[in-house]
Amino acid sequence: MLAKARQSLRAACDQLNIHPDVYEELKWPRETLAATLLIRMDDGSRRAFKAWRCRYNDRRGPTKGGIRFHPNVSLDEIETLAFWMTFKCAVANLPFGGGKGGVCVNTKELSQTELERLSRAYIEAFAPFVGPDRDILAPDMYTNGIVIAWMADEYSSITGQASPSALTGKPLAFGGTVGRVDATARGGYHALRHLEKSLEIDPDNSKVAIQGFGNVGYHCAKLLHADGYTIVGISDSSGGIYDEKGFDPLAVMQHKHETGSVQGAKGHGKTRNITNAELLELDCDVLVPAALERQITLENCDRIKARVILELANGPVAPTADRKLTEEGHIIIPDILANSGGVTVSHLEWVQNRSGYYWDASEVADHLKKTMERETQAIWALHNEMSLSMREAAYIHGLRRIAESVEARGTQAYFDGA
The missing domain is CATH 3.40.50.10860 (Leucine Dehydrogenase, chain A, domain 1)
Known part of the structure; x- marks a missing residue:
């Protein structure tokens, strides 16, 4: 996995003509x-x-x-x-x-x-x-x-x-912060909502399938459902469910608590059980992989129908599949942007723990929204200006900031000129 991840780093370094010292530092832990x-x-x-x-x-x-x-x-x-x-x-x-x-x-x-x-x-x-x-x-x-x-x-x-x-992600009584429970999902939600106009997405006429119904998948489903999206597919580790009329995420989670699985939960129409593989291939507008890595590969990417993929899991789309899907016109909102809401709010928890001053829910929510919208817009602009995939744009966006920190300590070019 790491060898393939470094390919994204190498591509971003080549695009930016980054000093070789930066790649040398980042290619190994x-x-x-x-x-x-x-x-x-x-x-x-x-x-x-x-x-x-x-x-x-x-x-x-x-x-x-x-x-x-x-x-x-x-x-x-x-x-x-x-x-x-x-x-x-x-x-x-x-x-x-x-x-x-x-x-x-x-x-x-x-x-x-x-x-x-x-x-x-x-x-x-x-x-x-x-x-x-x-x-x-x-x-x-x-x-x-x-x-x-x-x-x-x-x-x-x-x-x-x-x-x-x-440590962050602690219970509130132990020094945690409000807004952390749904932060990863809410961050991805803000990224998608910010791009709705650019992607010509109408929530009231858009279908969503979500793979993974743990904390992240559940909160994403709840947020999108509340805004008018129709959640047509949901899955967990035991399998999935499909209903073209949609599901109420709260009812599905209640069923999962009672039975241990989403399978068997009822939607608003004719509900049927499906596999995790089938969920990925559903006819929908937005696909949200919120489970494990490498769920979409060269073997199944030809059957992916969703125009937009919101990566709330880490690395759910294999690099080879990513390239093919991008060439075919799919928009992938990459994990390093889409699921960064969790660490953004974790940073706020760290800051609050160190200062001893705690923010209310509205302050945390506003900060998360502003951060996600600012960085989403910056990456979308790079995507358009440089004719890059969203993933390439995100890596370049992050690499610029990392490179500045590396170069501030001196590179070969600095010492050659000394």
């Missing part, structure tokens, strides 16, 4: 730490779990990124996600570099007490690697507010002082 977490299980046995933390680049500030608990987590995935996070923070113009962490585990197989031990063990292993001025942690896949609260508590115990700004 600054540092990555691996650990084995040994956990006492409820039955008295011990199990070992592989864990990682990557600080990809810190030229613009301390690294920032989530921690995911998933059975398919790997070193390559963690380093690639940290690479994307580096650009995401630059695209949003935040004073952070990119980081990421993860544990190879199926949380559905753990009790709550085992999950707490695992969460605390992660911090015990990586405590010297992280901190409010070095590497700031946040929730990601299968890590939520309570997991982050356990981690924040463990970090404070190890350091001997309250350090709320070492």
